[in-house]
Amino acid sequence: MDRFDAMAVLLAVVDKGGFSAAGRALRMPVTTVSRRITDLEDHLGAKLFVRTTRQVSLTEAGVAYVAAARRILGDVEEAEKNAAGEYAEPKGELVITAPIFFGRRHVMPVVEEFLQLHPRITVRLVLLDRNIPLVEDHIDMAVRIGPLPDSSMIATRIGQLRTVVCASPKFLGVHGVPSTPEMLRNLPCITFNAPFSSPRWRFHTSDQGLVEVPVDTRLSVSLAEAALDAAIHDIGVARLLQYQVAEAVQAGHLTPILESWEIPPTPVHLVHAGRGRLPLKMRLFLDLAAPKLRTILEGIQSGMPVP
Template identity: 50%
Template sequence: MDRLESMSIVVAVVESGSLSAASRRLGMPLATLSRKVAELESHLKTRLLHRTTRQLSLTETGRSYVAACRRILEEIEEAERAATGEYTVPKGDLAVTAPVVFGRLHVVPVVAEFLAQYPEIDIRLVLADRVVHLMEEHVDVAVRIGRLPDSALVATGIGAIRRVVCASPAYLDIHGEPAKPRDLASQQCITFEGLESARAWRFGSGKTEQAVPIHSRLVTNTAEAAIEAAIHGAGLTRVLYYQVADPVRSNALRVVLDTFEPAPLPVSLLHTGQVPLPLKLRAFLDFVTPRLRARIPREFGHLTGT
């Protein structure tokens, strides 16, 4: 059994979504491909794929094995490029993920600039307001907003973002501006559930941190919907400052309770730290890191009044 061929086949099956699609992609008879996958599973003495007539998915063992296969095959490709003198030209595919609004406002322009400079690199950009697992979802780089748990991932800080409470001037004229967090009990609130609980918002930090009960008249799963509702006078919302920077500058929204804000959340670039670092990934990190730092002004992380 050719192990490298078997690794390439199982990766192709996963990327294609089915055995038949991988067969067409590789130009290999379906029976041959299916036999080689079965031989690999027999050699490993474990099942890598759950196969049904409608769906193909990885087992838990399969997920970790395919991730390792990707790394091994990529390292071999890098070694071959180095040996043939092609290593000086970054090329290949990259998968990048970022939060939806931050990605649209800041990552997309930088990625577009990167693509223009590196014509032999293609990028798959996944914008999602959830934690995307790099290894399981085959992502090379993540922009992550928030404190990072201990892990084997390599993180590079690129800035910090405030969490702000804001509302439209029209809403505040009618309902009054809260002077302290506890005043929120009598206010109408809009909660973006990706950032806060719909029942309580937290203020301060360390020993002064407190959870303040609120009444969420509207709960939404996107920051953009919460912001739009706040602009239309539906209540106070809490989001990240970069998400409302433009409405605040145009006075469509006004920030309140700024002296009670918790510590800003760090913004980081994450990758798995594989060794050697693929040239395409090194090129991307070197390119985007200073540009994303430049796109996060000090005001995004500055606590007014402190």
């Protein structure tokens, strides 16, 4: 039995929440995942999981062993990077994740410049509109838009973004400009990431604080770019982040509405795992990307002044 491999499978089961999810993440049959865990338990002479038909949970021995396995695999990864010279010279693969729209528009140009500067570094840019676990998915650096959960991750704040409700001038000319969030109940709206539920948009009021208003979905899409295009083409009201609508607003294709009801701006960070020292490739990318992305976000803010 390869104990390092067994530890990796064990951590995948814990981090993904079950054997099936671990198998998908590892591209391994569930039967193989189960066999690896059983072999590890037999080797240790202790049960690591309590299995039920609905879920798996760690035993007391499992909790202790998982903590040790994380530490051991982390130390091995650190040793490999050190032996490969990643702390002494800029080389190796750098894995970065970012939201799709922001990544294509703003992170990609930074990556291109970074690659020109460091010919021995390769980059894998993972663009997803969801947060993925950095350590478990072997991600070096992430752009995170939104509040950060308490964790061991190290975050560098690079700016903030407004959440903008907007529609095309033609749409507003036909339907009128809503003066309160409640009026959205009677207007066709464009939503995304909520295709199977009645979406509710959040607003801020001086007397009630944050409130949620159900909206009438005319079109639901899975990407922010699609919502932006639909709003420009007069389909309905959209609620998007400032960087997604800035160019369309400046060009006169979209008009912000309900600005006095906007929720507080959402923070933007560059995030990386907090264990050990940074490989040189990560330090160099952080030193390049943080000021450049900060300048971009400041430019977006100045292009769409806060009401």
